[in-house]
Amino acid sequence: MDLRNLRYFLTVAEQGGFTAAAEQLHIAQPAVSMAIRKLEQQLGLPLFDRQERRIRLTDEGEVLLRHARIILQAVNDAERDMRELHTLERGEVRVGIPSMLGSYYFPPILMAFRHHYPGVRLEVIEAGTRKLQQMIHQGEIDMGVIVCDTPPEDLETHCFLHAQMMAILPADHALAQARTITYDAFFTEELVLFKEGYFHREVIDRISREAGVTPRIGFEANLIPLIKQIVSHGYGISTLLEMVVADDPGLVAVPFSPAVWLELSLAWRKGHRLSRANQTFVDLVLQHAERDHNR
Incomplete structure (x- = not known):
């Protein structure tokens, strides 16, 4: 069924005549009459009783009128939604971010995105990178942050x-003024670490295995303010990104020797076409990263 002919039919029915409908549609009256005849021929049913001076709908036309209103309203709604999505007046972004980056790297990005696209619903889920990969596979989030040392083939x-993982020490620690800290020196200390499943914990577990040592873990916590408090009071040392302690005079970030670098990436299912809202979010993250790199 031709939607244009259906629109013409609805206009004729609502205006009560072909001439009035033509004026409403801003087209010639014969074009309206031809469209209605084609619709009647296609359906094999009369839609208007033309015997009277003012045309009226037949019983068949009354039935079609109910459907025409529903169909054309649905089409109008779909067209409006597509326009809004195209201009990002609507949409949804579901992104998973580990707590460290969610607290210290992403806030300006999230606020900028919200400022530019207030109609887009932005949902941020906090979890470790392994959990985020699982959520991507299960379709629970559109994308997530992962460590890209060995990128999964399906993402x-x-x-x-590109960030360096640092040993975090209280400012009065014996190694606080050192230029670097060796793995051996780090693992002789009591440690305050994130729980398993978070990228920085996985790196420490890998390094300890390669060094053949068992870490002395005094505290496990995923709350960054708590980790910083524990370290600053001298109850252990930890590992964080330097940005986390940049404004904290009670803590010092010391590079490892050899250095530990992390490649952090946005990831989504391979072969999955991102929505316009999601692609715009990805573009914003990459633009932010490029600006930081060029500073």
């Missing part, structure tokens, strides 16, 4: 941050 990845 599309775009690196946005």
Whole structure:
């Protein structure tokens, strides 16, 4: 069924005549009459009783009128939704971010996205990178942040941050003024670490295995303010990104020797076409990363 002919039919029915409908549609009256005849021929049913001076709908036309209103309203709604999505007046982004980056790297990005696209619903889920990969596979989130040392073959990845993992010490620690800290020296200390499943914990577990040592873990916590408090009071040392302690005079970030670098990427299912809202979010993250790199 031709939607244009259906629109003409609805207009004739609502205006009560072909001439009035033509004026409403801003087309010639014969074009309206021809469209209605084609619709009647296609359906094999009369839609208007033309015997009287003012045309009226037949019983068949009354039935079609009810459907025409529903169909055309649905089409109008779909067209409006597509326009809004195209201009990002609507949409949804579901992104998973580990707590460290969610607290110290992503806030300006999230606020900028919200400022530019207030109609887009932005949902941020906090979890470790392994959990986020699982959520991507299960369709619970559109994308997530992962460590891209060995990119999963079934995920599309775009690196946005090349960051150094640092040993975090209280300012009065004996090694606080050292230029670097060896793995052996680090593992002789009591440690305050994130729980398993978070990227920085996985790196420490890997390094300890390679070094053949068992870490002395005094505290396990995923709350960054708590970790910083524990370290600053001298109850252990930890590992964080330098950005986390940049404004904390009670803590010092010391590079490892050899250095530990992390490649952090946004990831989503390979072969899955991102929505316009999601692609715009990815573009914003990558633009932010490029600006930081060029500073």
